[in-house]
Amino acid sequence: MREAPSDVQERKTSFAPVVANDTRVLILGSLPGEASLKAQRYYAHSQNKFWHLVGSVIGRDLAALDYSDRLSELLTHHIGLWDVVESASRKGSLDSAIRDARHNALADLVATLPDLRCVAFNGQKSARIGMRELADFDAELLPLPSSSPAYASMSLTDKEQLWAGLGKFLR
Known part of the structure; x- marks a missing residue:
C-alpha cells in the first residue's frame, strides 16, 4: 500500500557550517526547521530565541541585524554554527519527528578548529547525538536548553543564565 502524500516525510538537509x-565556541543544533529551510538561514523562526540568547552572551542585539551581519558578528566573537544531523526524513520541524538521520562529520570539523574550547x-x-560523536574530543561539551519555541518548559531568563556560560570560552 502506498503512503498518502500527507504522510510522506520529506528528506531535509542541514546547512554548511559557519566557522x-x-x-572558540561551536554551537550545534539538530536540523533546521521548516522556517529556516524555507529562508535558507539558521534559526529563522520568528519565535526561536537563538539570536537573543547568543546576543546576550556577546552583548549585542543580534536579532536587530540583517542575517549576514548576524553571522559576521558571531564569527567576530569566535562563535561558529552547525547541526549534528546532515540529513533526515522529517515531517514538520520537531526534533522528535526526525527519522533515518545521517550525521554530519562533527569530528572532522572540530579537528580543523585549533582554537576550539567548547562545543555547545x-x-x-543535538546533545544526545553530538556528545556521542565527539566523546573523544578534548574540550568542553556543553548541553544547553533549546532555543526553540517548542521548548517552553523553561523561562527565557533561566535559559539566558545557562547560555551565559558560553562567555567564559570566548575570553
Whole structure:
C-alpha cells in the first residue's frame, strides 16, 4: 500500500557550517526547521530565541541585524554554527519527528578548529547525538536548553543564565 502524500516525510538537509579558523565556541543544533529551510538561514523562526540568547552572551542585539551581519558578528566573537544531523526524513520541524538521520562529520570539523574550547549543543537531540560523536574530543561539551519555541518548559531568563556560560570560552 502506498503512503498518502500527507504522510510522506520529506528528506531535509542541514546547512554548511559557519566557522572560522579562530572559532572558540561551536554551537550545534539538530536540523533546521521548516522556517529556516524555507529562508535558507539558521534559526529563522520568528519565535526561536537563538539570536537573543547568543546576543546576550556577546552583548549585542543580534536579532536587530540583517542575517549576514548576524553571522559576521558571531564569527567576530569566535562563535561558529552547525547541526549534528546532515540529513533526515522529517515531517514538520520537531526534533522528535526526525527519522533515518545521517550525521554530519562533527569530528572532522572540530579537528580543523585549533582554537576550539567548547562545543555547545542547542537542545537535547543535538546533545544526545553530538556528545556521542565527539566523546573523544578534548574540550568542553556543553548541553544547553533549546532555543526553540517548542521548548517552553523553561523561562527565557533561566535559559539566558545557562547560555551565559558560553562567555567564559570566548575570553
